Amino acid sequence: MNTIFKLNEKLENSPSILSIEDELFFIDRLQTLPIDEIRENKEIFKRIISAIQESHQDNGIFEITDTNINIIFEFVIWIRNLKNYITLILRNI
Numbered sequence: 001m002n003t004i005f006k007l008n009e010k011l012e013n014s015p016s017i018l019s020i021e022d023e024l025f026f027i028d029r030l031q032t033l034p035i036d037e038i039r040e041n042k043e044i045f046k047r048i049i050s051a052i053q054e055s056h057q058d059n060g061i062f063e064i065t066d067t068n069i070n071i072i073f074e075f076v077i078w079i080r081n082l083k084n085y086i087t088l089i090l091r092n093i
Contacts, residue, residue, distance in 0.1 A: 002032050004041045004048075011051055018055035020063035026052055027075045039086050049079070 007029055014022055026048055030038075038045045056072075064072065 002029050004033055004037055004044050007033075007048055008044045011048055014051075017058050018051060019059070020068065023052050023055055024068060024071060027071060031075070031078055035082070035085050038082070042086070 007026060011026070018026070030045075030048060
């Protein structure tokens with residue numbers, strides 16, 4: 001079962017800068033979480049989002065391909081839509 005706690009545990013055991021594969025893993029798994037679980041665990045959610053953002057700015061941006069660019073764009077749209085349901089304070093989103 002995919003939970004925000006399992007994702008957080010994986011993040012804690014990951015390098016500071018995620019590979020593009022790890023970014024995509026977290027992106028995929030975050031989008032499967034129930035909104036209520038995200039709402040109840042905003043700090044963990046923000047920690048995971050921040051890790052993706054920092055990694056992407058540092059490294060992931062150079063690993064964008066024709067294959068994964070749509071995943072990134074769809075994730076940005078998902079985050080923007082999610083903000084309609086949950087009040088989040090995330091920089092640059």
